[in-house]
Amino acid sequence: MQPTQPKYTAEQWxxxxxxxxxxxxxxxxxxxxxxxxxxxxxxVANEIGQSRQLVHAAIKRVTAVLERQTVxxxxxxxxxxxxxxxxxxxxAAKHEQPKEAQPGTTKKTPNRQKKA
Structure with a gap:
């Protein structure tokens, strides 16, 4: 499998x-x-014997912090x-993410069905 283009250099990391x-x-x-x-x-998930979801969650947590530095x-x-x-x-409060954008705080909304 061809590796994807890295998002950060080792120096940035x-x-x-x-x-x-x-x-x-x-x-x-x-x-x-x-x-x-x-x-x-x-x-990565296969290498460490964990789920793909766990890998994505880790990336999301780290990226949320790294993106603050880009601003x-x-x-x-x-x-x-x-x-x-x-x-x-x-x-610092003015720089915090809104609650609905924070990892792990997805808001479920009911399905909107059209009336016949």
């Missing part, structure tokens, strides 16, 4: 690791195989007083 530090090694390894090495998700946002981890932390949270 390495530079993004601080933003990904809260994710598991397994998630990062899966995403790296697809996004940097250009492997197909089904190939000029940077992760910050600092120690602050509770009051200062609240101020920073308020500043």
């Amino acid at each position: 390495t530079a993004s690791l601080p933003a990904l530090r809260g994710m598991s090694t397994k998630t990062l390894d899966i995403a790296r195989a697809v996004l940097v090495e250009g492997k197909e998700p089904i190939e 000029g946002l940077v992760p910050v981890m600092v120690w602050l007083t509770p009051e200062e932390a609240e101020q920073v949270k308020q500043m």
